[in-house]
Amino acid sequence: MPDIPQTRQSLLLELGRKSESAWVEFLQVYEGAIFRMCRSKGLQDADAQDVTQEVLAAVHARVATWDSDPDQGSFRGWLMRVARNISIDSVTNRARRSAGHGSGDSRVEQMLNEAPDPWQEDGSIFDLEYSRSMFAWAGEAVRGEVRSTTWKAFQLTSVQGLSAEDAAAQLGLTVGSVYTAKCRVVARIRAKIIQLEGGPSGPA
Amino acid sequence: MAPSTPCFDHELLHSYLTEELDESHEDRVQEHLENCSVCRKALEEVAGSSELWSEVRAHMADIPSAEESAPDEMLELVALLDRSDDPHKLGRIGSYEICGLIGRGTTGLVLKALESRLNRFVAIKLMSPAYQVNGSARRRFEREGRAVAAVSHEHVVPIHAVDDHRGLPYIVMKYIPxxxxxxxxxxxxxxxxxxxxxxxxxxxxxxxxxxxxxxxxxxxxxxxxxxxxxxxxxxxxxxxxxxxxxxxxxxxxxxxxxxxxxxxxxxxxxxxxxxxxxxxxxxxxxxxxxxxxxxxxxxxxxxxxxxxxxxxxxxxxxxxxxxxxxxxxxxxxxxxxxxxxxxxxxxxxxxx
Structure with a gap:
C-alpha cells in the first residue's frame, strides 16, 4: 500500500482530538480500498496514488461541516458515508478521463458510458474493496491482541476451511479450544468493525 | 438434554467469549465444548452472524499467515558481540568468551560464557537493545546490581559483576547447569x-x-x-x-x-x-x-x-x-x- 505520510500528518494536525482516532482508523482502512478500486478501474499506479490523495483531501474538507448538523448520526458513520460517495465519484470520473485522453482510443470510454448504471456498478466494486480493507484492518488489529495459537486456530478453520478436528490435531489443541479460539477472534473482529462503522467508541 | 437447546444461555456464552468468566466457569464451558455440538454452534452464533463468518472467509483468505520469517537469532546475537580470537567461540563481551545462547527472555539474552582469566563458565544476562540506557540509568543499574551481588545465600544465584557492552547493560552470574x-x-x-x-x-x-x-x-x-x-x-x-x-x-x-x-x-x-x-x-x-x-x-x-x-x-x-x-x-x-x-x-x- 502506498504511504502518504505528509497528507496524513497535516490532516491529523487539523483534526480535533474527538475525531482523531476515528480518522486514523478511517485512513488505515480507506487508503487501501480507494487505491485498489483505482487499480481495478484501470488507473496506473501513480494515477491511483494521486486519486487516493485527492479523495482523502476531499473527505477531509468535508469533515469541517460535520459538527453543524445534528442529524448526521455518529461521526464515524457519517465519515464512512461521505467517503464512499466521494470515492466512487472521483475514481469513476478520473478513470473515464484517463481512458478518454490517455489512449486516444474511445473504446474504453464507450464501454464505461455503456455500462447500465456505472455508479451502481462502481459502488459494488468499491464495497468489495472496502470490505477487504476493513477485514484486513480488523484482522491485523485482533491478531496483535490474541495469542499466536489462537490466531492460527482461527485462520486454519475460519479462513482456510479446515475442520476443527484437523486444526486441533495440527496445533496440538483440544477441539473445544479450537472452537473457543475461532469464536473469540470472530467476536473481536466484529467488535472492531462495529466500532469502525460508527458504533459506540471506546474499547469493544 | 434436548438436542437443539444449548446447555448454556446466550449471556453466559457471551461472557465466555469476552473472557469475563472466572477460571472455574471458564474451564467448565471449555470442557463442555469438547463434546457438545449444540453449544459449539450456539457459540458461533454469539460470535457473529453466518454472513459475518462467510465474509471473514471470503475477505481474509489473502492475508498472509501468522508465520513471519523469524530473524536468525544467532546472526543477530553475533552482530552484538565483539570478535573473539578463538574460532570456536561466537564472540566476546569484555573479557568473556561467549560459547552459546542459553535463553531469551523479554528483557534480554542469557548467554553461556567462559571467563578465561579464572577458567570458569559464567552466565551473562545481556539486556536487549530496547533497554539501551543513558548514563544515569546505567549507574542505577550498576548500583542495583551491586546491591544484589551483596546477597550471599545458597538459594540465590550469585552475581559476579555488572557492566555494559556498547551501551547495553549486562550481568555476569554464576553458571548453574x-x-x-x-x-x-x-x-x-x-x-x-x-x-x-x-x-x-x-x-x-x-x-x-x-x-x-x-x-x-x-x-x-x-x-x-x-x-x-x-x-x-x-x-x-x-x-x-x-x-x-x-x-x-x-x-x-x-x-x-x-x-x-x-x-x-x-x-x-x-x-x-x-x-x-x-x-x-x-x-x-x-x-x-x-x-x-x-x-x-x-x-x-x-x-x-x-x-x-x-x-x-x-x-x-x-x-x-x-x-x-x-x-x-x-x-x-x-x-x-x-x-x-x-x-x-x-x-x-x-x-x-
Whole structure:
C-alpha cells in the first residue's frame, strides 16, 4: 500500500482530538480500498496514488461541516458515508478521463458510458474493496491482541476451511479450544468493525 | 438434554467469549465444548452472524499467515558481540568468551560464557537493545546490581559483576547447569507435593535473605528459579532487575514489558510494592508448580491483570487432587489479595 505520510500528518494536525482516532482508523482502512478500486478501474499506479490523495483531501474538507448538523448520526458513520460517495465519484470520473485522453482510443470510454448504471456498478466494486480493507484492518488489529495459537486456530478453520478436528490435531489443541479460539477472534473482529462503522467508541 | 437447546444461555456464552468468566466457569464451558455440538454452534452464533463468518472467509483468505520469517537469532546475537580470537567461540563481551545462547527472555539474552582469566563458565544476562540506557540509568543499574551481588545465600544465584557492552547493560552470574522451574514444568508437568514444598521452602529462604537486605525481587516466576542438576537445589535469579529494566524501557517505549502472570495485584495496579508482593508471586509460582499452569490466564496482558486483581484462581485441588491440603492452604494464604493477609515475611513462610 502506498504511504502518504505528509497528507496524513497535516490532516491529523487539523483534526480535533474527538475525531482523531476515528480518522486514523478511517485512513488505515480507506487508503487501501480507494487505491485498489483505482487499480481495478484501470488507473496506473501513480494515477491511483494521486486519486487516493485527492479523495482523502476531499473527505477531509468535508469533515469541517460535520459538527453543524445534528442529524448526521455518529461521526464515524457519517465519515464512512461521505467517503464512499466521494470515492466512487472521483475514481469513476478520473478513470473515464484517463481512458478518454490517455489512449486516444474511445473504446474504453464507450464501454464505461455503456455500462447500465456505472455508479451502481462502481459502488459494488468499491464495497468489495472496502470490505477487504476493513477485514484486513480488523484482522491485523485482533491478531496483535490474541495469542499466536489462537490466531492460527482461527485462520486454519475460519479462513482456510479446515475442520476443527484437523486444526486441533495440527496445533496440538483440544477441539473445544479450537472452537473457543475461532469464536473469540470472530467476536473481536466484529467488535472492531462495529466500532469502525460508527458504533459506540471506546474499547469493544 | 434436548438436542437443539444449548446447555448454556446466550449471556453466559457471551461472557465466555469476552473472557469475563472466572477460571472455574471458564474451564467448565471449555470442557463442555469438547463434546457438545449444540453449544459449539450456539457459540458461533454469539460470535457473529453466518454472513459475518462467510465474509471473514471470503475477505481474509489473502492475508498472509501468522508465520513471519523469524530473524536468525544467532546472526543477530553475533552482530552484538565483539570478535573473539578463538574460532570456536561466537564472540566476546569484555573479557568473556561467549560459547552459546542459553535463553531469551523479554528483557534480554542469557548467554553461556567462559571467563578465561579464572577458567570458569559464567552466565551473562545481556539486556536487549530496547533497554539501551543513558548514563544515569546505567549507574542505577550498576548500583542495583551491586546491591544484589551483596546477597550471599545458597538459594540465590550469585552475581559476579555488572557492566555494559556498547551501551547495553549486562550481568555476569554464576553458571548453574540445570533447568528453570518453568522448563521443568513444561517438560514433566506438575510437581508432586513433596517437590513443591521443597522448592517453595528454598525459594522462600532465598527471598528472605534478599528481603533482609531491603531488596524486593519484583519478578518471582518459574523462569527465574533454576533447579540445579546434580543436587536438589532451587536457586532464585534476576533479583530487582525487573524494576530497573522496566524503568529503562518505559522511557523508551512507554510500555511495560514482561509477563504479568505472577504479579501481585498491587504490582499489577502500579502501586508501591514491598516484600509481601514477592510472597504473592511465590504463591502463584507454587500454584503453577502444583497445576502445571499459571493461576491467572487470559488472551492479553490487560486480561491477565484484570484477573490477578479481581478474580480468585481456580482451586488447586480441582486441577490436581493429589496435592496435600496443607500445602494448598499455604499457597492460598500467600495469594491473598490484600498484602496484610499474607504471611508477614518470607522467613515465616519457611517456618510454616
Amino acid at each position: 540445570g533447568l528453570s522451574l518453568a522448563q521443568r514444568i513444561e517438560r514433566d508437568g506438575p510437581l508432586d507435593s513433596y517437590e513443591v514444598a521443597r522448592v517453595g521452602l528454598q525459594v522462600a529462604q532465598g527471598l528472605a535473605a534478599a528481603h533482609g537486605q531491603g531488596i524486593v525481587h519484583r519478578d518471582v516466576k518459574p523462569a527465574n528459579v533454576i533447579l540445579e542438576d546434580t543436587v536438589e537445589r532451587a536457586m532464585v535469579t534476576d533479583f530487582g532487575l525487573a524494576r530497573v529494566a522496566d524503568e529503562a524501557s518505559m522511557t523508551h517505549s512507554g510500555t511495560i514489558s514482561g509477563t504479568p502472570h505472577y504479579m501481585s495485584p498491587e504490582q499489577a495496579r502500579g502501586d508501591l510494592v514491598d516484600s509481601r508482593s514477592d510472597l504473592f508471586s511465590l504463591g502463584s509460582l507454587l500454584y503453577a508448580a502444583c497445576t502445571g499452569r499459571p493461576p491467572f490466564r487470559a488472551e492479553n496482558v490487560f486480561g491477565v491483570i484484570h484477573r490477578v486483581c479481581k478474580t480468585e484462581a481456580r482451586s488447586i485441588r480441582d486441577i490436581n487432587p493429589a496435592i496435600d491440603p496443607i500445602l494448598v492452604a499455604l499457597i492460598e494464604k500467600l495469594m491473598a489479595k490484600p498484602p496484610q493477609e499474607r504471611f508477614s515475611s518470607a522467613e515465616t513462610v519457611g517456618e510454616a
